[in-house]
Amino acid sequence: MPPAVDLDPAWAAAARAWLVQSDARFARRFDAGEPADKLVALRTRAVDTLVRDAWQRCMPEGDALALFAVGGYGRGELFPQSDIDLLVLAEPEVQRNAQPALARFVALLWDAGLQASPAVRSAGECTEAAADQTVLTALIEARPLVAWEEEAAALRAAIAPDRAWSPRAFLEAKVVEQRQRHARFGDTSDNLEPNIKDGPGGLRDLHMLGWLALRSFGVRDLEALVGLGHLGPDEAIALERERRALCRLRYGLHLVAGRREERLRFDYQKLLATRLGYVDDGDSLAVEKMMQGFYRSAAIVRRINDRLLQRFEEHFDGTALAEQIDADFERRRGYLATRTPGWLLRDPANVFALFATWAADSELHGLHSQTARELAQALPGIPAYIDVASPVRARFMALLRGPQPVKVLERMARLGVLGRWIPAFAQVSGRMQFDLFHVYTVDQHTLAVLKNLAAFASGQGDPRFSIAHRVWPSLRKPELLLLAGLFHDIGKGRGGDHSELGAVDAREFCEAHALSEADTALIEWLVRKHLLMSVTAQKQDITDPEVIHRFAGEVADRQRLDYLYLLTCADIAGTSPKLWNDWKDRLLADLHTATRLALRRGLEHPVAAEQRIDENRAAARALLSASGDDASMEDVFARMPRDNFLRSRPDQIAWQVRVMRAAPRDRPVVGVRYPTGRDGLEVFVHMRDRDGLFAALVIALDRMGLGVLQARVLDGPDGTIFDTFHVQPMDTRIAPVSTQVETQLAKALSGDLACLQPARRSQPRHLRHFRIAPQLDFTEIAGGTRIGLVCNDRPGLLADIARVLREHRLRVHDARIATFGERAEDLFLVSDEHDHTLQPAQRDALRDALLAALDGEPR
Template sequence: MSAQAGDDPAWSAAAKAALAQADARLARRFDAGARADRLIALRARAVDVQVRAAWRRCIPADAPLALFAVGGYGRGELFPQSDVDLLVLAEPDAQQTWQAALARFIALLWDAGLQASHAVRSAGECTEAAADQSVLTALIEARPLAAGEDEAARLAEVLSPQKVWPPEDFYEAKLEEQRLRHARFGDTSDNLEPNLKDGPGGLRDLHLLGWLALRSLGVHTLDKLIELGRLGWDEAAALERERRALCRLRYGLHLVAGRREERLRFDYQKLLAARLGYADDADSLGVEKMMQGFYRSAAVVRRIGDRLLQRFEEHFEGVAAPEPIDAEFERRSGYLAARVPGWLGSDPAHIFALFAAWAVDPSLRGLHSQTARELAQELPQIPAYTDASPALREAFMQLLRGPQPVQTLERMARAGVLGRWIPAFQRVSGRMQFDLFHVFTVDQHTLAVLRNLAGFASGEPDPRFSIAHQVWPSLRKPELLLLAGLFHDIGKGRGGDHSELGAVDARAFCEAMGLSEADTALVEWLVRRHLLMSVTAQKQDITDPEVIHRFAGEVADRQRLDHLYLLTCADIAGTSPKLWNSWKDRLLADLHTATRLALRRGLGQPVAADERIAENREAARALLLASGHDDAAIDALFARMPAENFLRSRPDQIAWQAAALRDARAGEPVVASRAMAGRDGRDGLDVLVHMPDQDGLFAAIVIALDRLGMSVLQARVLDGPDGTIFDTFHVLPAEQRQAPEPALLAASLARALGGDLSRMLPARRSQPQHLRHFRVAPQLDFAEIAGGTRIGLICTDRPGLLADVARVLREQHLRVHDARIATFGERAEDLLLVSDEHNHPLAPDRCDALRAALLAALDGDKR
C-alpha cells in the first residue's frame, strides 16, 4: 500500500538531504583521488535507493507498472549534475488508472532535488518511439529499477532488431549522427573550449562503440569484443584508460560548475585544473597541462574508435577479397594493408614504406584496421631521428619529396609516428596555450600551417592569398619550407624563446638528415625569424622606404623573402580561422613586392622618399587616365591631396581618393568608403575623411566608426591643404555577417561628423564574458621619433578600446598622425604617433599626464 501523500514533503526533504550527503561524500573521495568511473556508479546506486523508495511510496507492488532507468542512468553512470532518465512501462489502461500516482512519483523526485525526465509508454508505444534511433539508443540500455524478469524480457522483445532498427541500419544511422555531432561542435577536440561529452574523441564517441557492440553483437561491454576477435586487448586497455581520464574531467567539471555543463569553458578551466592538482611551473600553466591531457585522450579515442568502426563495417558488409598492390601491400575493402602479419615490426623502414605506399594512391580510404593496430603496437620500436640509420633518415626525406608530403606528415602525426620520429613534436602534441589568440593546440596549428602550404603548392589561386600561388613556383626545394613549417613552433612550452629553441632543433634535424649547409641555414633562419614579416607588416609603416630597406637588409635575398612570405601567410591563417583577412593579405603582399624591388635594386641603393612619391603619383595617374580623366583634371585633384599621401598610399588608393574628391568643391567635406577590390565589405573597407580640421576630429571619427559597428585596423592622419585633414582608415565590421554597404557607411559617418563633435562620446559596453578570464596588465611606452611621440599600448582588448583611447587623446589636446591597431586574441597591441598642438613631440610632463589618463581609462573598464 502506498504511503500517505501528506508525508511527502518530509520524505522529499529527507531524501534530498540523503542525496546531498552522498554527493558530498563522493566529492570528498573525488578530491582524495578516487576513480571517477567508480564514483559515477556509486552515485547511480545512491539515486537508485531514493528512486525506488519514491516508487514504493506511490505505486503498490501489485500495480501493472514497471520502472526502468534508461540512457546513462541505465548504464549505471551518473555524474554529479546528470539527468535521471526513467521509463515507466505500462499498458494504456494502467497508464490512465495510475496517472495521478505517477505524477506524484515524479514530483517527489523533483522535490528531492533529482532532475528526473521520464516517459510513460506501453510496449507497443516503445516500439513506435524507437523509430527515432536516439530514443532506441536510450532504451536499449534500460536497467530494471522496479520491474520483474517478465517486464524486462518484454521490453527487450519489443525493441529487438526484428521489430525496429536492424543492426546494419542502426550502425549507418549512428555513424551519420556522429558525423553531424562532430561537425556541430566544430572539431572541438582541437579548440579552446572542448565539449567533454559530445565533441570528437569525447565520452559520446566511447558510448557509440558500446551501443554498436550491444546492438550488433549483443555484448554489453567492450571487453567482450576481445573474445569475439573484434578488439585487441591493447586497444581495449587504451580505451579504458582514456575513459577513466575523460570521466575524471567530466566529474570535476560538474563539481566546479555546480550545474550540468559539458563544455570545458574558460570560466571553469583554471578552477578545474587546480581541483585536479595541476600546478603552474616555469614551462606551463597547470591549466595547459590539464588541457593537454584531454587533447591526447581525445586523440586516442578517435584513433582506436575509427579502427573499431571499420571492423563493424566489415561485420555488416563482409571482408572483400584482398587486391594485391605489390609484394608488401594489398587493398582490403579500399583500405591499405600489409600483406604479411607482423611485417611492419620486422624493420622500422617498413613503417615509412607504408606511408609512401599510402601517398601514391589517393583513392585509398585509409589504413586497414588490422594494419593500423599493428602500427600502434610498433610505435615504441620507431627510433628517434637522432638514433636512426642514414637509410631511414633518407626514407623520411623521400616522403617529404614525394607525392602528398603534407598529407603524409598529417597522417604520421595522427598515427603517433611523427612524435616518435621527432620527440620534440610529441612534446607539443595536444599542447594548448591559455589565451584567445591560439585556437588550436600547437600540433594542430602546425598541421594547419602545413595544409596551407599544400594549398599554395596546388597552383590553384586562392582568393584569400593574392600572390601566394605566384610565389610558390620560385621555391627550389619546397621540402625546406615544409621543414620550417614543421619546426616553427616546436619550441613552445619550454620556458624560453620558442623561435630560438625551434631554430636549434631545426638545425640539428637538418644536419642529421644530411642537408647541405645552405639548406640547413635557410630552414634554421626561417624558424628563428618566422615572426619577422608579420611584425614588420602589422606594426611598422611599410610605405616608409627606410622600413623597407631595414627589412630587406634582414631578409638579404629573394629566396629567403619568398620562403618567409609563404610561411607567414600560412602561419597567420593557421592560427585562427578569424585571424586572416584581406587587410593582412594586402599588407604582406605589399611588403613582399616592395622588398623584392629593394633587393633587385640593391641594398646599397635604398629608395628615396621622393622617388617613391613620383612612382606612386605616376601609377595613380595611369589608373585615372584609363578611367577617363584628363591630365588637367588629375593635376587639380592631386593638388588637393597632401604630398605625403603619395608616399603612404598605394596607387589604387590614390586613384580612388581622387575619384572621391572629383564631385566635391575644394573645402567641402568628403567622406567616402570602398570595399576591398574584388571582395565584399565583410573583408574590410577603406574609409576616407577629407574636411576642415578642428579639435577632437580624429577622436570623433573613431568614436563614430565604433558606434557604426566598425573596428579600426589602421588609421593614417595627414594634414591636407588649406587647414583640412586627409585621414584614411582601414576598418572591419565587428560582426562580419552584418557588413554595411560602403555608400551607406560613408553617408552614416558623414551625418555623424556633421553634428557637435564635442558631445560625441564612445558607446559604453560590457566586456565580453570570455575576455574576463584573460586580463593583460596595461603597458605603455613612449618614444620620441621623427614627427612626434610614438605610444606603444598593450592591454586587454575589448569593444570600443580605440574609441576610448581617442577620447583621452582629445581631452589631452593631442594630435594623432598615425595609428596601427593589432589584436592577438585577448591582447591588443596598438601603436599611435601623436604630437602636441604645434606638431612637436610631447614634453615629459605631458607624457606623464597622458600615461595617467590612459591607465585610468583602461582601469575603469573592468566592467
C-alpha cells in the first residue's frame, strides 16, 4: 500500500509508483508460470485498494453515495491494460452536491495511472439506462466497493427482471449480439490476426454464458450450472481449461503490447510466443504452435457455447414433443437428436448414420445439445479409418456421394469427427501458416476450398469464375475432386514437400476405402500437382505454344485438366478473399482452353508458332469485320510486331487495332479498358522507343495507384514499342476511370521521362513482420539476360526496380509479375542499350543496385 500523504499530487505519484511495482511483480510471476486467472484477481484487489483509498480522500463522510465496480472490473478480472469501470450510485440532488468531489476523485485516479470511467446514476436512472442491454450487462456484475447492503440491494432491485429485461428477452438479445459480433470477424476465429476477446470462441463468448447464467438462474459461475443440470461435468471442465488458456494469452498480450490490445497482431505474435515459452522446431515455428493452441481453444468454446445456448432456450421454451424420424433419430424443436441415450457410443458407424440423417433434412437447425454432447463424449472412441472394417469405411464414402457432401465434411470437421477419422487432418486443424498468403488456418482453408467446389456444383454461374460452372458437369465422379480438395494441404507442417506427403496420404486413404486404381491415381496426381496450374499461369507465358505443350504433356488428358482447373480455382479463391481477381480468372480460363485444344489436337501435333500467328490474325479479322471496324485494319496489322499475333488473344488484337487507328501517328498511343470485369485494367501503349521508357511506364502507373500484375513488352517495327500491362488498383476500394488513366498516362509519356520518379510510400504494418532474404539470379537466354527476383512485396516495389534498370541503361523486353501474399516473384528479360546480353561486370553492378533497392524502405 502506498504511504499516506496529505497532498493529492504526492498521493497520486506514490500510488502510481506502487501500481507500477505491483504490475512488474505480477509480470514476473506470470513469466514464472503462475496462472493468469490468479494474477487478474490479485490485480483487481490491488486496484480495489487504490480506488477505495482515493474515494475516502475525496468524499466527505456521511455523503449518501455508493461506489461499485462494474463490467470486467466488477467480475474481478483486471488484466494489465483493462478498463476500470465504476458506478457511483446516488440520488440526483446528492449527485449535484458531490460534483466537485467526484471530479477530484476521477482526476486522482487518472493521476495514479488508473483510467477510470465512472457512471453516476440514481437507482431510477439505472433502471432507465438498463433498457440498453449492454448497460444491463455491465450492471448485473456490479460489485460493491464502498456501499452498504441497503444500497447494493437497491441497485439489484433497480435492474431486476421485472424492471429491465426478462431472462428470456435478455437471452434473445445476447444471441443476436453474439451473432453480429461474430459476423464482424467473418464468423471465424481462424484468421491471421484473431481477436482473443471479442472474436468467435474468445473470452467474450465465455463471459456471455456467465451473464446468461447470472440473469437466468442467479448463479455467478458456470460450475453452478452443473448442479442445475444445464451443463455436463465434462463440459464445465473443458470450458474452465480453455478459459484459463485464453486468459493466459490475453494477459501475455497486454504485457508485450504495453497497451490495451485484444488482437493477436503480427506485431506481437512472435514476442508473445517467446514469452509464453514456445520454441521453434523442425516442423513448426513457435508462433505457429501458440496460434494453433488458440484456434483449438476457440473451437471448443464455440462448440460448447452452441450447446449451452440451446439448453437456455429449452429452459424457457420447453423441450416440445419429439417427432420421430426413424428408429434411431427424432426432431426436438427443429434439432436432430438420437432416440436412445448412449447410442452414438455403441458403434462408430452410428456416428456416420447421424451425419447422413442430418444431411438428408435441410430443414434441421443442427444437432440437439444433448446429442452434440454425446457426440463429444464419443469422440475419443471414434477410430481412424485404417483401424475399422470396410463396411464402416463404406459409410463414410456414402456421405461423400450423398446430399450436401461439403456441408457434411464441414460439420464433421467443426465437431472434431473428421480429425478422428483422418488423423492427418487433426494435425492441420488450427495450424496457422505465418505468412500473408494464407489468411486462414490449414483446416479452415481446406473447408473454404470445399465450399468453393460446392458452389461450382450448384450449377449457378458465379461472376468470379467465368467457366467453372460449365466445366463441373464434365466431371466423371465429383466426389473424387472433394477428396483431392480435402487432402491437397494435409501434408503441411510435417517438413518436406506437403504436396508429396499429401499424395502419399491420399493414396493410402483411397486404397483403404476400396477406390479403383484409376480413381486413386487421379486423386493422388491432383494432390501432388495441385500447384502446377497456378504456377504455370502466373509465372510462365501461357501465350507461348511451347508452354502450353509442356503443360498439356503433364496433364495428359481432358479429365485431369478439368479436375485440376476446378481445384486450382477453388484453392486460390479459398486462400484469401483478396487473392482471387478477374485477371487470375482469365489466366486460368485461358490456360484451360488452350490446353484443351492442345489435347484435342494430340500431343504428337504441337502448334507451331506460325500456325498460331495465322489463327490469331484470322480470328482478329473476323471480330473486326463482324463489328464493322475492318477498314484499314491491314495497315494497322503491319505496324504490329509479329510476336503480338503469337502472344495476344484475338479480342486483344482487335481492340488494339481500334485504339491505334483512332490515335494520331505522331503521339503516344495509349488505350485502357476493363477486359473482363471491374477488378483490373488492361493498358496498351504504342510509341517510339526511348531509353528508360519501361521505367517511365511503370513509375507513371505506380503514381496513379495502379499495381502491375503482368507486363508484356514487345519491340515493334521502325523502333517502336508495343507494351501491354494488366494492372489493379492498390486500393481495391477505388475503381479507376479508364479515360482518366489513359489521359494521365499519355501526358506523362509526352514529357521528360527522366523526371518521373517513384512515389514515396510508407510500408504497410503487416509487411514488416515477414522478411524474405532477396534472391537474384541471372540466366543468359535467346533475346537477352533473364533476371529472376524473389523478395518482400511492398508498395512501389516494381517502380523502384524499374528505376534501377533505367539507371543502368537497360532495355526491358518482357516482364512476369507474380505476388503471393508478402512474397514477390518477378522475371525480367533485359539487354543492354545495344540489345546485347549483360556482361559479368554489368550483372554484378546490377545485382548490388537491386539488392540495395530491395533492402531499403520504399522511396
